Structure formats: C-alpha cells, structure tokens
Amino acid sequence: MLIKTQLRLVALLPAVFALLIASVLWLTDLKVNQAQQDAEMAAKVRLANFELVILTQEYLLYGGVRPEKQLLIRHQSMGELLARLEFEEPEERELIEALRQGHEELGSFYKLLLGSNTTARERIIGVLLVKSQDIRAKAEQLANIQYQKVAEIQKLIDRSVMGVLVLLAGVSFMLLALLTLRMTRMIKQLGNGVSQIARGNLDYQIPLATPDELGALAQAFNEMNRKLRESYTSIDKLNDEVAKRQQAEMDIHQLNAELEERVSQRTAELVAANMELEAFSYSVSHDLRAPLRAIDGFSRKVLIGHGDKLDDEGRRQLQVVRDNAQRMGILIDDLLDFSRMGRREMAWQPLNMDVMVKAVADELRAAEPQRTLEFVISPLPQAWGDAAMLRQVWVNLLGNAVKFTRLRPVAHIEVGGSTKGGETLYWIRDNGAGFDMNYAAKLFGVFQRLHRQDEFEGTGVGLAIAQRIVHRHNGRIQGEGKPDAGATFRFALPLPTPENALSGERAS
Amino acid sequence: MNTNTMELQILLVEDSPSDAELTMDALRESRVVNQVKWVKDGAEALDFLFGHGAEAASECRCLKLILLDLRLPRVDGLDVLRAVRADERTRRLPVVVMTSSHEEIDVVRAYDLGANSYLVKPVESEAFMKSVSELGLYWMLLNKLPGEIK
Numbered sequence: 001m002l003i004k005t006q007l008r009l010v011a012l013l014p015a016v017f018a019l020l021i022a023s024v025l026w027l028t029d030l031k032v033n034q035a036q037q038d039a040e041m042a043a044k045v046r047l048a049n050f051e052l053v054i055l056t057q058e059y060l061l062y063g064g065v066r067p068e069k070q071l072l073i074r075h076q077s078m079g080e081l082l083a084r085l086e087f088e089e090p091e092e093r094e095l096i097e098a099l100r101q102g103h104e105e106l107g108s109f110y111k112l113l114l115g116s117n118t119t120a121r122e123r124i125i126g127v128l129l130v131k132s133q134d135i136r137a138k139a140e141q142l143a144n145i146q147y148q149k150v151a152e153i154q155k156l157i158d159r160s161v162m163g164v165l166v167l168l169a170g171v172s173f174m175l176l177a178l179l180t181l182r183m184t185r186m187i188k189q190l191g192n193g194v195s196q197i198a199r200g201n202l203d204y205q206i207p208l209a210t211p212d213e214l215g216a217l218a219q220a221f222n223e224m225n226r227k228l229r230e231s232y233t234s235i236d237k238l239n240d241e242v243a244k245r246q247q248a249e250m251d252i253h254q255l256n257a258e259l260e261e262r263v264s265q266r267t268a269e270l271v272a273a274n275m276e277l278e279a280f281s282y283s284v285s286h287d288l289r290a291p292l293r294a295i296d297g298f299s300r301k302v303l304i305g306h307g308d309k310l311d312d313e314g315r316r317q318l319q320v321v322r323d324n325a326q327r328m329g330i331l332i333d334d335l336l337d338f339s340r341m342g343r344r345e346m347a348w349q350p351l352n353m354d355v356m357v358k359a360v361a362d363e364l365r366a367a368e369p370q371r372t373l374e375f376v377i378s379p380l381p382q383a384w385g386d387a388a389m390l391r392q393v394w395v396n397l398l399g400n401a402v403k404f405t406r407l408r409p410v411a412h413i414e415v416g417g418s419t420k421g422g423e424t425l426y427w428i429r430d431n432g433a434g435f436d437m438n439y440a441a442k443l444f445g446v447f448q449r450l451h452r453q454d455e456f457e458g459t460g461v462g463l464a465i466a467q468r469i470v471h472r473h474n475g476r477i478q479g480e481g482k483p484d485a486g487a488t489f490r491f492a493l494p495l496p497t498p499e500n501a502l503s504g505e506r507a508s
Numbered sequence: 509m510n511t512n513t514m515e516l517q518i519l520l521v522e523d524s525p526s527d528a529e530l531t532m533d534a535l536r537e538s539r540v541v542n543q544v545k546w547v548k549d550g551a552e553a554l555d556f557l558f559g560h561g562a563e564a565a566s567e568c569r570c571l572k573l574i575l576l577d578l579r580l581p582r583v584d585g586l587d588v589l590r591a592v593r594a595d596e597r598t599r600r601l602p603v604v605v606m607t608s609s610h611e612e613i614d615v616v617r618a619y620d621l622g623a624n625s626y627l628v629k630p631v632e633s634e635a636f637m638k639s640v641s642e643l644g645l646y647w648m649l650l651n652k653l654p655g656e657i658k
Contacts, residue, residue: 282609286609287579287608290526290527293608293630293631293633294526296632296636297526297633298526300637301533336610
C-alpha cells in the first residue's frame, strides 16, 4: 500500500471516529429526548393528579355540579394521559400499571363519591386522598426514574465520547508509530544505500522492494547506481584511453626530441663535412691542376724542343701522356662543377622554359654549324626554380642529344612538356645512339658512361649534374632508351605551394 | 722609355717553378717581353716592390704589369694585391690574377681588391700558352698606363 494511502487512511481515522461519536450522540439524544418526554408525561400525570386532589378538595368544600363534571373530565384526561404512556422497563411498567390501577380505583372512588352522601364522602375522600397521594408518589417516582435515565444516558455519552476519543488517540498513535517505524527503517536502508554509493560501492543494490514510494525511490536509486556504474565503466575506459594517448604523446615528444637532437647532430656533422668538402674542392681546383698543367706543358716542351731526338713511337707516347693529363684536367673540372652544383645557393623564381630551351638549342646549333640539327620544341609550361641551374640541365640533356645523334644524317630532337598533379613535366627525345636499359641504373652516376670514349667523348658527369640539380629542386629525372633507337629523358619539377612561393626557398 | 724600363717590365708572382717556367716561355714566345722578374711567394713580392728604399721596384717606374698567383706561401696573393693597391706608387699598376682557382669567391675578392683581370690557368698547355701570350700582348702593347699617352 502506498504511504500516501496509509497516511490518508490514518487521517481518515478521526473522521470515522467523529462519525461514530456523532451517531452515538444522535442515538443517545433520541433516548434522552424520549426520557425527557416520558419525564414530562410523568410530570403531567403528577400535575393532573394534583389538580384532581385540588378539585376533590374544592368539591368537598363547595360541592356542586361544575366541580363534579370537572372532576370527571380531569379524571378522564388523566386516564387518557396514562393510556398514552408506554415504557419498556419492567419497573416502569409496574409503575404505570400501578398508576393505571390507582386511577381505576380513583375513578371508582369518584363514582362512589359522587353518588355518596356527606358522611360517606369524608371517608371516601380520605381514601381518595390516600390514593392520590399514592399516585402522586408513583408519578414522582416515574419522573425520577426518567430523570435518572437522562442522567445515566448523559453519563454514558460522556464516557462513550471519552472512550472513543481515547481509542482514536490510541489507534492513531499506534498506526502512526507503526508507519513511522516502517518508514524510518526504509529511509535508513535508503540512506545506507546512498552512502554506500557515495563511498563508491557502485555494485550495491538497496534491498527494498516494497510497493510504495520508498520502494520506487530505492528502485530509482538502484537504477541510478547501475547507470553510474555503466558511466564509470565508460569513464574508466576513457581514462585508460586518455592515459594511453598521453603516454603515446610523451613517447612522440621524446622521440621528437631525440630526433631533433640527432638532426642537429647530423646537421653539425653535415656542416663540418661540407666545410671539409669545400676545402677539398678548393685544394683540388688549385693544387691538382698545377701538376697536370706541368705534365702537359713540359711534355709539350719536350715535343717542341726535343721532338727531333725522339722517334715516332716516342712522340706518340708523349702525346698519350699529354692527352691523359688534359683529360684528367677535364675530369677535375667536371667533378668540381658537379660538387659546386650541390653547394650552390639557389635563387627561386618562375622560369620561361620556352625561351630557355630555344636559347640553349640555338647555342648548340651554333657550336656545330656543319651538322643538320632539327629541334622540334612544343610549348613548355613555366617552371619554378633556379635559372642558371635549370639552364644547366637543358644544356646537359640537349647537349647529350646533340652528341649522341652525331652519326645520324639528320639529328631529330624533340622537346615537350605538360603540367600534371602540382608539377611540371618535361621530356627530350632524340633519334641518337640510345642505350641499353640494362645499364639504366648507371645512367646518372658520376663518371658513369654507357659509351666508349672513342665512340662519344665525355666524362660521365653531365647527367649526374642534371640529376643533382633536379633533386635540389625536389624533382625527379629518368631516362629510357634502346640501343641505336634513341633515348628519352624526362624530368618533373614541383610547382610552388603558396608557402614556399612566399618564402621563395625550399630545401636547398 | 729608358733602359731601366726595358729591363724590367713584368713581375711574376708564382710559387710553382713549372708554372713560372711555362708562363715565362709563353711570354717569351709572344716576343713582347724581354724582362720578367719572378718571385716565389708573396713576402718576396712585397720585399721586391717596397723593400729597399730607393732601390725598390716601385720607385723605378719600370714595371708595367704584375702577374699574381693567389695561393702563395707566407703572404697570400690577395694580401699582395691589397698592399699594391694601398701604396700610392703602385695604386694604378695593372695586376692580372693568374690562378688555378675556379672559385667564384676568389674572383669576387680579387676584383673587390682592384684586380684588373682574372685568368684561370688552363691545364691544356696549348690553351695555356695561348692565354698567357695573348695576355702579354694585350697588357704590354695595347694597354696604356697613365703618362704613356702622348
């Protein structure tokens, strides 16, 4: 049963009791009224009797017809009065019976009296008076009984009301006490459960399954606890995840720090190596060339000054010395060029490749006027890079094309380009000697040559320089060919992104 | 032109004897130079130019050209150039840097210090001879110094 209902029932209790009291009062009131009416009737009987006595005495004193009649009338009305009286108590009935009998007797005495003579009258009156006295006493007794009855009823009412009130108080107290006890116990259980939850015992279930509000509250708490437990489980999982991520982040930070450390270390090493390289290049350019110049110069002096003392073979051999000294000079120069390309500062800018390629082609044509060189140059996309360096790429690639088409009656050299996926692509195709793709890996190596010196001269540095320049532009270069069927070289240069276009500098 | 000037026309500052010999051969072949003074390092060059008071070469007005190598023992070629340009007597004297160095930085420094020309000595001896003799021809015959224009 709901507590609300229980409380309502307890609250209803006084009303029930009040109703009870009211009905008791109503019932007793009826009884009191009856008793009072009866008492009044008794009083009337007594009055009638008293009037009869008065009339009798009046009759005795004055006589006459009128008192006679009145006596009879009175007697008759008293009889009617008595006839109306109805009681249930035996005592009352006896009294009534006695009164009725006395009245009868009185009646008969009146008859006697009215018919008697004077002497007899006095006797009769004496008897009459005695009878009347008796009736009066009896009527009084009856009235008293009624009054007594009223008093008793009132006392009964008092006691009943008192009793009912006491009962009400008792029952109310008992019910409320019971209710309070029960609620206190339940609230205690609830409180206990809540504090368990508060202490973090999320597995706790409040063992309260009463079908009332507190039971519902307990269920709600248990539900809340379950939800909390679920939340905590997810929070725990989240915390785990967060901890893992923090650890990962720390690891990354540490790795980054280590990496930076290593990068700066490597950078320092690279700077040192670069300085060594520069010192080396400087030495090479100064110190290695001087002896070569001496070898060549003095060989020449011998040939000119003392050539007549040598035979043809001696002169030829001295010429071999000179040729090799000169070749070594060229190799050193090329090596220095290659080295310089790696160290040069780059000046980034947009470059008109059409103009650049045409200029290089014209120079090459001018250098070999006796040959038929056919350049087919398609429109080329604008590039982003260092002008001098990219010009060197064209010089080397177109120079190669010119060189390796030497045996063709008409050298056919095609140049084209396009823009694709954030980079510009260029290609050069010739109808020259080509090369064997099996050696393609050696194509861009320093001093790597795919042709014999007596076929095509060269040091094998041109493509290495071209590759180095393209790589310094963050680009790619590749070559494909077929022996005696020409070669195609392609290179790609990234276009500037907004940032490096602004800074004007990329990796250099 | 007095005999003094005829006797001494070029100062060659060169630490390599073979380079010096080849250079002098080339100048001789061009037949424009009779007298070349060869010193083997920068200190010797400075001593020759400014060393003995009135006897110093700078006093004789007989020098028409200095051929200066850059990598020299003791006093570097660029220091010699600096000293030559700092002295009132040699301030306008033509100095041709003749070196093996291809390095851009050397070219720039040489010109910054007032070099009149910069020649990279070729390894190939015909080219070398040709370069040096043409150089001699130009600076000794075609080029005019203050006071030589009549």
